[in-house]
Amino acid sequence: MQRTSTGRRRPFRLTAVLAAVLGVAGLVAFPTAASASPGSVVAAPSSPSGAENNDYPRIIRLSSSADQSRRGDLLVMYSVNDTGVRTHSVVKRSTDGGQTWSTLSTLYSPTPGWGIYFGSMYELPQATGGLPAGTIIAAGNAWDNVNWSNQEVQTFISTDYGATWTRRGNCVTKSGAPNQVSTGLWEPEIVLNADGKLACHFSDERLRSSGYSQKLVMTTSSDGGATWGGQVDVVAIGDSSSRPGMPIVRRLPNGSYALGYELCRDSVGNADQTCRVYLKTSPDGASWGSATDLGTLVQTADGRQLLHTPALAWTPAGGPNGTLVMSGQRVVTGSDGPTTVVKPESGRVVFTNTSLGSGPWQAVSAPMTIDPTGDYNNGPGKHCANYSPSIVPTASGSAVMMVSPKFVAGSNTRCDVRFGIGPVGTLPLYAPFDSGNDMGWSTYGGSWSVSGGVYAQAGASSGPKSLVGSTGWTDVTLDTDIRLDSSGQAGVLLRTRAPAVGADAHAGYYIGIETNGTLFIGKQNNNWTSLALQNVTGGVGTGTWYHLTASVVGCTITATLKPDNGTTSTTATATDSGCFASGQAGVRTHLTSASFRNLQVTQAGSSTAVSYADSWASGTATGWTGYGGSWSTVAGGIERQSAAATDGPKLASPVAGDAYTVSGDVRLTSLSAPSGNAGVLARMTSPGVGPDAYTGYFAGVDGSTGRLSLGKANGSWTPLADTAVPGGVQLNSWYRVTLRASGCTITATGQRTSSWDQVRVSATDAGCAASGSAGIRTMLAAADYREFLVSKG
Numbered sequence: 001m002q003r004t005s006t007g008r009r010r011p012f013r014l015t016a017v018l019a020a021v022l023g024v025a026g027l028v029a030f031p032t033a034a035s036a037s038p039g040s041v042v043a044a045p046s047s048p049s050g051a052e053n054n055d056y057p058r059i060i061r062l063s064s065s066a067d068q069s070r071r072g073d074l075l076v077m078y079s080v081n082d083t084g085v086r087t088h089s090v091v092k093r094s095t096d097g098g099q100t101w102s103t104l105s106t107l108y109s110p111t112p113g114w115g116i117y118f119g120s121m122y123e124l125p126q127a128t129g130g131l132p133a134g135t136i137i138a139a140g141n142a143w144d145n146v147n148w149s150n151q152e153v154q155t156f157i158s159t160d161y162g163a164t165w166t167r168r169g170n171c172v173t174k175s176g177a178p179n180q181v182s183t184g185l186w187e188p189e190i191v192l193n194a195d196g197k198l199a200c201h202f203s204d205e206r207l208r209s210s211g212y213s214q215k216l217v218m219t220t221s222s223d224g225g226a227t228w229g230g231q232v233d234v235v236a237i238g239d240s241s242s243r244p245g246m247p248i249v250r251r252l253p254n255g256s257y258a259l260g261y262e263l264c265r266d267s268v269g270n271a272d273q274t275c276r277v278y279l280k281t282s283p284d285g286a287s288w289g290s291a292t293d294l295g296t297l298v299q300t301a302d303g304r305q306l307l308h309t310p311a312l313a314w315t316p317a318g319g320p321n322g323t324l325v326m327s328g329q330r331v332v333t334g335s336d337g338p339t340t341v342v343k344p345e346s347g348r349v350v351f352t353n354t355s356l357g358s359g360p361w362q363a364v365s366a367p368m369t370i371d372p373t374g375d376y377n378n379g380p381g382k383h384c385a386n387y388s389p390s391i392v393p394t395a396s397g398s399a400v401m402m403v404s405p406k407f408v409a410g411s412n413t414r415c416d417v418r419f420g421i422g423p424v425g426t427l428p429l430y431a432p433f434d435s436g437n438d439m440g441w442s443t444y445g446g447s448w449s450v451s452g453g454v455y456a457q458a459g460a461s462s463g464p465k466s467l468v469g470s471t472g473w474t475d476v477t478l479d480t481d482i483r484l485d486s487s488g489q490a491g492v493l494l495r496t497r498a499p500a501v502g503a504d505a506h507a508g509y510y511i512g513i514e515t516n517g518t519l520f521i522g523k524q525n526n527n528w529t530s531l532a533l534q535n536v537t538g539g540v541g542t543g544t545w546y547h548l549t550a551s552v553v554g555c556t557i558t559a560t561l562k563p564d565n566g567t568t569s570t571t572a573t574a575t576d577s578g579c580f581a582s583g584q585a586g587v588r589t590h591l592t593s594a595s596f597r598n599l600q601v602t603q604a605g606s607s608t609a610v611s612y613a614d615s616w617a618s619g620t621a622t623g624w625t626g627y628g629g630s631w632s633t634v635a636g637g638i639e640r641q642s643a644a645a646t647d648g649p650k651l652a653s654p655v656a657g658d659a660y661t662v663s664g665d666v667r668l669t670s671l672s673a674p675s676g677n678a679g680v681l682a683r684m685t686s687p688g689v690g691p692d693a694y695t696g697y698f699a700g701v702d703g704s705t706g707r708l709s710l711g712k713a714n715g716s717w718t719p720l721a722d723t724a725v726p727g728g729v730q731l732n733s734w735y736r737v738t739l740r741a742s743g744c745t746i747t748a749t750g751q752r753t754s755s756w757d758q759v760r761v762s763a764t765d766a767g768c769a770a771s772g773s774a775g776i777r778t779m780l781a782a783a784d785y786r787e788f789l790v791s792k793g
Helices: none
Strands: 019-022 040-043 053-061 074-081 088-094 100-108 114-123 136-144 147-158 166-174 185-192 198-204 215-221 232-235 242-251 257-265 276-282 305-307 311-315 323-327 330-333 349-353 362-365 390-393 399-407 415-423 442-444 448-451 454-457 465-468 476-484 489-497 507-514 518-525 528-535 545-553 556-563 570-575 584-590 594-603 612-614 625-627 631-634 638-641 650-657 660-671 677-685 695-702 707-714 717-724 735-742 745-752 759-764 772-779 781-792
Touching: 040 074, 040 088, 053 114, 053 390, 053 399, 053 415, 074 100, 074 114, 074 399, 074 415, 088 114, 100 114, 114 185, 136 185, 136 198, 147 185, 147 198, 166 185, 166 198, 166 215, 185 242, 198 242, 215 242, 232 257, 242 311, 257 311, 276 323, 311 399, 323 390, 323 399, 362 415, 362 584, 454 584, 465 489, 476 489, 476 507, 476 584, 476 781, 489 545, 507 545, 507 556, 507 584, 518 556, 518 570, 528 556, 528 570, 545 781, 584 594, 594 660, 594 735, 594 781, 612 650, 638 772, 650 677, 650 781, 660 677, 660 695, 660 772, 677 735, 677 781, 695 735, 695 745, 695 772, 707 745, 707 759, 717 759, 772 781
Parallel strands: 311 390
Antiparallel strands: 019 100, 040 415, 053 074, 074 088, 088 100, 114 136, 136 147, 147 166, 185 198, 198 215, 215 232, 242 257, 257 276, 276 305, 305 330, 311 323, 323 349, 349 362, 390 399, 399 415, 442 465, 448 454, 454 594, 465 584, 476 545, 476 594, 489 507, 489 584, 507 518, 518 528, 545 556, 556 570, 612 781, 625 650, 631 638, 638 781, 650 772, 660 735, 660 781, 677 695, 677 772, 695 707, 707 717, 735 745, 745 759
């Protein structure tokens, strides 16, 4: 929101919308090998020290386009702010999930001499007001760059997916006012209400003389934005101090609407100590109740709050209500004024809520790290980093994509626009290090990088850590391969909260190995308490890969270690009375360089099965039993089935039990007939040679249909559920497949090993198979497997 009182006015944030000029430009691509937690560059100013700034980005994912080939395209609109030049916006498009970006159009206000700021985009999910579904509507604040007397919230439409724009009507017009920035119209947001009318939400500070420093208002249109009605107050506090602003509105699955906004107060003289983020709901998008009703403060159970410039998205993942995802410029504790404390999670986390905004929120590692974030009391332009980010869910909803400004290298006043993608905190979580980056992780100290599917921390820093997932995680198992690259210690983190840079600067559990030959479990709470220590059979060497399984159930922590190419294991167990209840997972090193790969987090619980990991790195499939097909263990830790697989060949592992998650990487190498597929088995009994010669459950990827399939065999095949895999299923590409059996609920997930975009299917099978062995299976296909896991619970 525009700040004008008590010396706290923000320099102008622009964004555009408007009369279009189609442009062309080169591609901006991901970095290939280095750590990419700061995200990939979508757009950068021409010079880090010049007047140009790129900021106020907005992202949408097309889903309602008449041309179905355009569905899934990403559009990002951002402002180009040149001092003394007409401000304008640029729209860029990505057709590959954000890996590369090309310029689609350049947008200026059609009013001669005017610039345009604070832009937003909205894709119509259905036809309304004479506009077809898939129409993109843009809105922005327009005014004379040198005269604030006149101002408009202009709207535009595009029916060719953002390539060209046509002017529509104004949500609101200001004319003949004093030439002052402090009486402006800001930050428009377009959404379709339940009654089929378009709503235009914006911030209005024209009523200062009536005691309203700023308020949130809404106008509506029944003719597709050609004309707009009168204003309705949504949030308005007449105390000459409160400044609600930066509205973001999303429709929820029950038909209600959620409004995220910031509430600043002129009575707080320090702009870095005010502007908490709130959430207010409406049953239909049209009725918001009393304008003096603020809604609820967005905060976690331990009092962490978001400060400044909210972004909001809803995703169907996470349960029956889906997940609300909210971000802000900073994370703080305290209340408005000098008790405000900026926390290290700033620029590193988003907040999530699976109860439609009711109750406490959780912190989840953000799609990218923006560090440092901007501030408002240290000179012009220094606020732009992480100012007004924007988020949108992926196709599956298991992850969100984010765009946000970040300081250009060597500057603390100029920003570029970054893109990142990360999970929303659902389980299971598989870390897609094959992507070549660590988006979705938040680092605290150290020097982290990703290359060849390996996540590495280089150097002898004191306790650097990288976190992933949700502070709401309770009973989980973390599996990973770990390698000490120099003398020292490294391991994994469970139930981690309140992170900061420093050796023990967090609360949670640390489970790891040390070159003194030990496997250890400990508790950290800004200090260190050892809970268990066990000598490792064969010792712990540098340069050697080990597989570490760490689990916490209730107050009991269990760790099991084995060489990646061996079978001899070492186990340590500890019970911590009064244990930490929940927190994120992560990896950590201490005074050493170390590497991690094949990291997965699953729900944990009691089971008659045992935890099991087999990478086939030993060169044999010890303990496995084959039924049909042609199985072999080949170099590189791959188990291969090379026959035509008309008999549904199966390979049963040595592990059996009731409640567990079985998972593995699957790569189809050829199809011998349509519907060739490969995947994993759970609760298998009575196996034999033949397509459905077993009783149990199967989940796999289909190379013909491009879908994840879940079904049950009992001498014949019963399909239970299936869904499309984002990007389809390609031959010779790796996919992570998981299959969880808990009671009679059977759940499967699938994703590329290079992507966070994970699909999920689930079914309840009355009279389910109660227990059985885990394994792998192909049908009408040759396939490779690697990194097989069984996790309890």
